[in-house]
Amino acid sequence: MAGIRLREASIIPGFRLTFGFTLLYLSLIVLIPIVGLYIKTFELDWDRFVRIVTGPRFMAALQLSFGASLFAALFNVVIGVMIAWVLVRYRFYGRRILDAIVDLPFALPTAVAGIALTALYVPAGWFGQLFSPLGITIAYTPVGIWIALVFIGLPFVVRTVQPVLEDFNREVEEAAATLGATRRTTILRVVLPPLIPAILTGFALAFARAVGEYGSVIFIAGNIPRQTEILPLLIVFRLEERDYAAAAAIAAVMLTLSFVILLLINLLQVWSYRRFGHG
């Protein structure tokens, strides 16, 4: 990523054609709508823009959306790596089915997921029943939001870590063991480092998806201003009022923040490639 240079790449033919197509396609599908979003924001004068994106309600929703997404992605890293490990390293009856189940959060319409999770976690629901005697409410609290985000984010981490783990050379572990490394040292210094770039990718994907998630969260969130109101809902409110510029402003701030975070993760990844190499 050292500087952008249009160079005649490699000896493989077709570079111009495929590169041109890539550029055109990305512009049409990704770039132009996003640029449009930013342009729409400029319909607002500066004062109004500042008022929209600094209000206490906006800040509360921002913290909730990014905070819950961060915790959900971190949690998914831990659980996702473990699940990937189990699926790759052990052979057991029903492994293929378990493997397929991981993708369900991708396949399920988010509204179905949201309504089902809510039904499970309300105080009268199957899981909610277990928690309500302890005085813990899950649905309609930030914890409920976190659960929905954990649900939709899980496949990202598993599916990015799994192939790297599959390619991972087992003999290296054995070598570590014969050289006298403890189990803990083997995991921390031999197994984990090459996984880090994949883990970071999984984390970034899960996080980015969670920040923008609406369909599944909206049912379990509670939507009480300054308590359980997520940022995408504020955008929906502005759309309801047909104040498209204000909606675009909120979206633009969200997008910029997400972009900065993804960029940081990418830099971290570049660093980790250099530091640990590839598995």
Add this chain to the structure above:
Amino acid sequence: MRFLVSAIALAAMTATTSFGLNSAAAQNALVNVSYDPTRELYRDYADYFAKYWKDKTGKAVEITNSHGGSGAQVRSVIDGLPADVVTFPLEGDILAIEQKGLISAGWKDKFPDASSPYTSTIVFLVRKGNPKKIKDWDDLAKRGISVITPNPKTSGGARWNYLAAWAYELDRTGGDQKKAQDFVAAIYKNVPVLDTGARGSTNTFVQNKVGDVLIAWENEALLSLKEFGADYEIIVPSVSILAEVKVAIVDKNVDKKGTRELAKAFLDQLYSPEAQKIFARHFYRPGKPEHVDAADLKAFPNVKLVKIDDVFGGWAKAQPTHFDNGGIFDKIYSKD
């Protein structure tokens, strides 16, 4: 597995909200854009109207009903959904379309009863035996009562709920706006979840068993009672609001498509005895009760109903004052 079934049903509803309406814009096709809980109602009415039109003109008519949250539906029409007629729960919805020039001014006078073929009101649904002894609006503001109502920002029905509570306190205090605001704020303090639509709130209360009382459209409450009768009771407050549903022809679209005659007949027939009976069957208060069997009218108790024009100066004033960005509803949540 009941939750899964309802989950899939609800998601299917969401998914079908905006299905393509690309059937050739023939003069014998009509698109009716409506709000969320009227699916069953307009399905029945479309059957009736198709038959009526066939008898009258000898032509078959193809009616497409589009349903969804009224806010999103209004946006679709403004953004180009080729609606011939709109049937919305709030006058404000149609005013928004009028502002964009799709509907000409004076639409309210084109059909009887200020273009309001049926009405509804706001009542309470409580759990069997009314364990929290909820009798009237003031009980909803008491500590320890959990109230379920949707978000007025996204739900038309929720706006009626809010205004009905406001009207009650105004009535009780002889017109004290400050007290009314505090009263409404106290009720919303008791709300643990603001669903985005009326059906969502019904689902929260009925399926998920959250809350002590659901503030609901009378038709939704009666429907819940019909489906889960043994578990719930309806409580009728001392004062409520007359929720006037409004209908209009989308002038720009019908002129382009040449469907004005059909669209006019579609809305005219809403006032026919048969249509009025259909409304009552679906628990909407018919605008012309004389056409409806007395037995079907029994579902609607007498209640003091205030009109939005009298108490709030009409939708054109109530919407910005209470519900727009920075309005009173936002203020209620901006202090702790």
